[in-house]
Amino acid sequence: MDENGIRTDGRRWDELRPLKIEVGVVKNADGSALIEWGKNKIIAAVYGPKEMHPKHLELADRAFLKCRYHMAPFSVDERKNPAPSRREIEISKVIREALQPALFLEDYPRTAIQIYVEVLQSDGGSRVAGITASALALADAGINMRDLVVGCAVGKVDGKIVLDLNDTEDKEGSGDLPYAFMPNLNQVTLLQMDGLFTFDEFKQALELAKVGGMKVYKLQREALLRKYFSGGGPETSTGSAEMMEEA
Amino acid sequence: MIPGDVIVTGDYRPGMYVQRRGSDMVALRVGLAEIVRNDVKVIPLSGAYIPRAEDMVVGKVVNVTGYGWEADINSCFVGYLPGQFVFGRDFSPSTHDLTTRFTVGDLMLAKIEAFDRTRDPQLSIRGPGLGKIPQGEIVKMTPMKIPRLIGRKGYMINMIAEFSACEIKVGQNGVVVVDGPAEGVRKAVQAIELIEQEAHTADLTTKVQQLLGAPVGPAPAAGPENSGEQ
Numbered sequence: 001m002d003e004n005g006i007r008t009d010g011r012r013w014d015e016l017r018p019l020k021i022e023v024g025v026v027k028n029a030d031g032s033a034l035i036e037w038g039k040n041k042i043i044a045a046v047y048g049p050k051e052m053h054p055k056h057l058e059l060a061d062r063a064f065l066k067c068r069y070h071m072a073p074f075s076v077d078e079r080k081n082p083a084p085s086r087r088e089i090e091i092s093k094v095i096r097e098a099l100q101p102a103l104f105l106e107d108y109p110r111t112a113i114q115i116y117v118e119v120l121q122s123d124g125g126s127r128v129a130g131i132t133a134s135a136l137a138l139a140d141a142g143i144n145m146r147d148l149v150v151g152c153a154v155g156k157v158d159g160k161i162v163l164d165l166n167d168t169e170d171k172e173g174s175g176d177l178p179y180a181f182m183p184n185l186n187q188v189t190l191l192q193m194d195g196l197f198t199f200d201e202f203k204q205a206l207e208l209a210k211v212g213g214m215k216v217y218k219l220q221r222e223a224l225l226r227k228y229f230s231g232g233g234p235e236t237s238t239g240s241a242e243m244m245e246e247a
Numbered sequence: 248m249i250p251g252d253v254i255v256t257g258d259y260r261p262g263m264y265v266q267r268r269g270s271d272m273v274a275l276r277v278g279l280a281e282i283v284r285n286d287v288k289v290i291p292l293s294g295a296y297i298p299r300a301e302d303m304v305v306g307k308v309v310n311v312t313g314y315g316w317e318a319d320i321n322s323c324f325v326g327y328l329p330g331q332f333v334f335g336r337d338f339s340p341s342t343h344d345l346t347t348r349f350t351v352g353d354l355m356l357a358k359i360e361a362f363d364r365t366r367d368p369q370l371s372i373r374g375p376g377l378g379k380i381p382q383g384e385i386v387k388m389t390p391m392k393i394p395r396l397i398g399r400k401g402y403m404i405n406m407i408a409e410f411s412a413c414e415i416k417v418g419q420n421g422v423v424v425v426d427g428p429a430e431g432v433r434k435a436v437q438a439i440e441l442i443e444q445e446a447h448t449a450d451l452t453t454k455v456q457q458l459l460g461a462p463v464g465p466a467p468a469a470g471p472e473n474s475g476e477q
Contacts, residue, residue, distance in 0.1 A: 030295060035439045049295060050324040102250075104275065108297070111323040139250050142391065143266065143292020144275045144345055147251030161337070184251040184273070224249050228292050228447075 021223035031141025039123035044133035049111035063108035069094035098190035124170035126203035147182035152213035179209035248274035262288030296390035305418030383426035390421035411435035
């Protein structure tokens with residue numbers, strides 16, 4: 001960060017990177033989304049609910065949620081071995097656990113829901129981008145959900161709390177704090193912390209993550225509405241149903 | 248509506264895909280909200296087929312077991328048709344040969360007799376029009392769009408059947424079988440594909456009427472409670 005508070009990529013401390021989201025990009029999947037967040041390019045695809053394989057792992061009272069976060073070999077500067085690394089296994093787990101509270105898994109007993117998060121191009125904050133995209137893919141797949149889930153990261157660079165770290169800041173900075181929450185319920189589903197924060201810094205970071213997350217949620221919403229309600233047709237009928245109710 | 252959206256606030260009853268949170272009615276699916284008096288529901292626009300009792304489905308036999316048939320009903324659950332439902336109460340696997348009625352690969356129009364969370368859906372072929380489907384062209388649709396294909400009181404599907412001179416069997420699981428003269432089948436399939444693509448548009452009936460060469464006119468009088476239908 002320079003003396004004017006401008007970051008390596010020209011942003012101020014409270015600015016997000018450019019964010020673009022599209023829903024329904026994978027035709028074969030039941031639900032999918034593509035997110036371009038800074039230099040991140042991530043596709044999330046959801047299959048299911050479908051029959052559970054292997055059969056002995058199925059759960060009698062709810063669906064089994066499977067999640068795979070994977071980075072393509074060409075997603076980073078130096079070729080990445082496509083075999084799942086320690087880091088990818090961890091991120092698969094945290095994405096799964098960040099999404100699970102939003103889902104009504106008990107509505108789909110004895111089935112499996114599979115989420116694939118494929119990183120085509122990687123930048124900082126890919127787990128929160130993955131969560132944001134997966135939540136949309138799940139909604140697109142028509143799985144009952146309490147709320148969408150939004151991810152957003154905050155970090156500490158040169159002793160200052162900044163929103164939405166990029167790759168350089170992630171590596172050079174002194175800490176980062178990925179955060180995911182359900183915006184309407186105001187419940188946290190993922191909170192990780194790397195590096196050292198004082199308690200005041202932590203509180204400030206959490207506040208900032210919420211503010212940033214709400215900005216992301218706005219774009220996430222728009223992306224979903226764009227796929228289903230562009231052209232005005234159904235939304236007006238929603239409106240008219242409500243108007244008739246009032247009449 | 249998208250998951251998490253508050254549809255209305257106040258004294259309402261939550262219906263399908265709606266949850267009450269305090270006094271807020273919250274949507275659980277991507278879809279259209281519908282409020283009729285006190286009942287709030289969401290008509291979903293996406294999603295896989297989840298069986299419900301009394302649904303009509305088109306199933307394909309995938310396995311013949313000792314006591315019945317297993318059918319793929321385009322869902323995460325396998326439909327099961329017990330031998331008793333076909334041969335009657337005195338069915339016994341030693342005296343009756345199950346393959347004389349259905350073998351692997353056969354299509355059937357069946358009703359979901361019972362379905363609960365603990366066991367796979369049970370099928371039945373007792374009822375008018377139910378049973379084996381000997382031939383026809385299979386068209387798959389998004390299950391959530393089947394109500395558009397059927398239309399108000401079957402208006403749409405009857406119109407397509409009439410103007411294509413075809414017999415059309417519609418499964419609520421999103422599988423449709425069309426049978427009739429080649430030209431008619433082509434027309435009917437086109438109409439079904441049109442509905443698949445434009446299910447959410449307002450003047451769907453007119454578009455289908457134009458495609459079929461049917462007289463263009465309004466569908467039968469719409470009640471306000473059906474405003475989400477077309």
